[in-house]
Amino acid sequence: MIRPTATERLIAVVAFATTLLLLFGIAPAQAGEDRNFAGSAQFDYMFARHDSIQDAQAPGPRTPLTGFTTEAALKIAVDISDHLSANFKLCYGCHGFELDMAYFDFRVADEFNLRTGRFSPTFGAFNLRHDPANHPFSDKPLPYDMGRMLRKGDWNNGVLPAPFPMTGAEVNGTHWVGSDVQVDYAAYVAMGFKNESDLHPTDINFQESHLPYYVTADPRPVTGGRLGMTIRLSDVSDATLGVSGMYGTYDFRNRLSYGIVGIDIAMRVGRATVRAEYLVRRQQADTSNPGIFKYAVASEHGDFFLKHGMYLELKLPAAEPLMVLGRVDAMIRQGNVSEAPVGAGGDFVVDSPLMNNVTVVRETIGLAYDIERNFRLKLSLETWQFSYADADNHKNDVSAHVGVVGSL
Amino acid sequence: MLPPRNPTVSPILTLVVQFFFLACANNHADFATALPNRPDLRADYQVFAVRCSKCHSLARPLNSGITDDNHWDQYVARMRRQPGSGINQVNAVTILRFLHALAAAERERMRARNDVAPLLTVRDGGSP
Numbered sequence: 001m002i003r004p005t006a007t008e009r010l011i012a013v014v015a016f017a018t019t020l021l022l023l024f025g026i027a028p029a030q031a032g033e034d035r036n037f038a039g040s041a042q043f044d045y046m047f048a049r050h051d052s053i054q055d056a057q058a059p060g061p062r063t064p065l066t067g068f069t070t071e072a073a074l075k076i077a078v079d080i081s082d083h084l085s086a087n088f089k090l091c092y093g094c095h096g097f098e099l100d101m102a103y104f105d106f107r108v109a110d111e112f113n114l115r116t117g118r119f120s121p122t123f124g125a126f127n128l129r130h131d132p133a134n135h136p137f138s139d140k141p142l143p144y145d146m147g148r149m150l151r152k153g154d155w156n157n158g159v160l161p162a163p164f165p166m167t168g169a170e171v172n173g174t175h176w177v178g179s180d181v182q183v184d185y186a187a188y189v190a191m192g193f194k195n196e197s198d199l200h201p202t203d204i205n206f207q208e209s210h211l212p213y214y215v216t217a218d219p220r221p222v223t224g225g226r227l228g229m230t231i232r233l234s235d236v237s238d239a240t241l242g243v244s245g246m247y248g249t250y251d252f253r254n255r256l257s258y259g260i261v262g263i264d265i266a267m268r269v270g271r272a273t274v275r276a277e278y279l280v281r282r283q284q285a286d287t288s289n290p291g292i293f294k295y296a297v298a299s300e301h302g303d304f305f306l307k308h309g310m311y312l313e314l315k316l317p318a319a320e321p322l323m324v325l326g327r328v329d330a331m332i333r334q335g336n337v338s339e340a341p342v343g344a345g346g347d348f349v350v351d352s353p354l355m356n357n358v359t360v361v362r363e364t365i366g367l368a369y370d371i372e373r374n375f376r377l378k379l380s381l382e383t384w385q386f387s388y389a390d391a392d393n394h395k396n397d398v399s400a401h402v403g404v405v406g407s408l
Numbered sequence: 409m410l411p412p413r414n415p416t417v418s419p420i421l422t423l424v425v426q427f428f429f430l431a432c433a434n435n436h437a438d439f440a441t442a443l444p445n446r447p448d449l450r451a452d453y454q455v456f457a458v459r460c461s462k463c464h465s466l467a468r469p470l471n472s473g474i475t476d477d478n479h480w481d482q483y484v485a486r487m488r489r490q491p492g493s494g495i496n497q498v499n500a501v502t503i504l505r506f507l508h509a510l511a512a513a514e515r516e517r518m519r520a521r522n523d524v525a526p527l528l529t530v531r532d533g534g535s536p
Binding site: 236 | 455458462470483
């Protein structure tokens with residue numbers, strides 16, 4: 001398969017952005033069309049006390065993304081009619097440009113909306129506000145982490161790195177029972193995650209799922225959905241409970257499955273929010289080459305691992321421009337350990353520090369300060385406790401973020 | 409012997425100092441004293457602030473530059489349908505009352521700037 005060069009990708013991105021501008025920005029509005037043009041950019045500096053030597057020497061994208069990072073996005077939403085709307089969003093992050101949204105919503109009623117195109121399927125409570133302008137921390141909670149966690153190479157990121165745009169179709173809707181209870185649902189089929197670069201896949205290759213080619217040799221779609229309920233407790237408070245699930249295969253033979261379930265709960269009083277989520281992913285691995293595993297492969301139930309993730313976060317507006325933040329998040333990984341790094345291609349193995357039952361706990365305190373409308377300063381301090389030592393014999397770590405995010 | 413100083417500390421300190429001075433220079437006077445404090449809109453603003461800040465910053469709608477009431481109608485209808493929005497029909501009416509006042513203020517501001525043709529298309533307002 002011939003892969004496009006970096007120049008070809010850049011040309012494609014510029015051409016796409018130009019087309020968007022011509023279609024939606026410069027062309028005169030049709031009668032009845034309402035267009036919302038929005039954008040955001042976050043510039044963040046992450047300092048970590050320890051940079052793992054082992055991570056830096058290992059092949060593949062294993063090093064933690066400390067230092068400066070940029071996340072930027074441009075979005076246009078068009079209400080074409082009372083029943084039809086479109087959303088296009090182009091974003092730029094640590095691995096280049098990505099088409100985060102390119103979908104149409106055809107709404108028959110509040111209770112029935114058909115979404116088709118490229119989008120992140122409805123899962124959990126975080127993905128709706130994954131844009132750095134919409135959440136006050138510099139980084140995402142560990143279950144949804146995409147590259148900012150320490151030792152990310154050991155863990156292959158979070159449970160469900162967000163965003164996770166896929167091509168597919170979703171039916172969703174919302175229904176009010178009286179004026180105090182809102183019930184939401186979503187069900188979808190989409191392309192799903194993949195790993196087509198490893199000879200013996202042992203985990204999803206999330207980076208491959210976000211890079212060209214955007215097709216997969218696995219024709220079977222991932223299926224999933226979410227059911228949520230929001231109860232208004234008063235005029236200024238409400239509580240939300242949701243359950244989500246996703247199931248599919250990620251290898252081209254359709255033999256290796258992954259299933260993710262999650263529960264999300266949030267409570268809001270005034271503008272203060274407490275939010276918690278728990279996710280677990282059951283991940284099947286190809287065990288036909290037992291030499292790449294750290295432990296002997298059990299004959300029964302030896303071909304999968306579990307990755308649990310959870311977070312609890314508090315957002316407390318202290319005064320109009322200042323928000324105080326607190327977060328505790330954690331992950332647990334249970335099961336055999338592949339010593340062939342995801343995305344390295346084949347049977348090359350490294351001495352992975354992971355064990356069959358490891359944990360990481362992170363505690364974060366932070367401030368979000370609105371310097372000006374649409375321009376926010378983000379400060380946070382994080383402590384990390386791993387249950388295993390890295391190559392430098394460290395179990396604990398400290399990191400800090402200084403960032404600004406602007407939106408338009 | 410003291411260990412060598414970590415060279416990454418300096419950029420952080422520099423950024424912190426820069427942001428401190430930027431923060432001192434901020435101006436929230438219009439945010440705090442304009443429409444939200446108008447007696448007839450204070451209650452509407454509170455509903456708008458509580459419900460809309462659940463998913464995005466209030467700066468997005470407040471700085472949107474939207475001048476068309478119909479546009480706000482469609483936009484709030486779309487936001488109301490977001491999962492877990494908690495925006496019921498009564499809230500939608502209340503929020504729109506504030507946003508229509510915001511649109512009127514925006515039209516007035518543009519008129520004062522001698523803009524002959526007010527913007528019918530929108531510069532901003534989405535939630536990426």
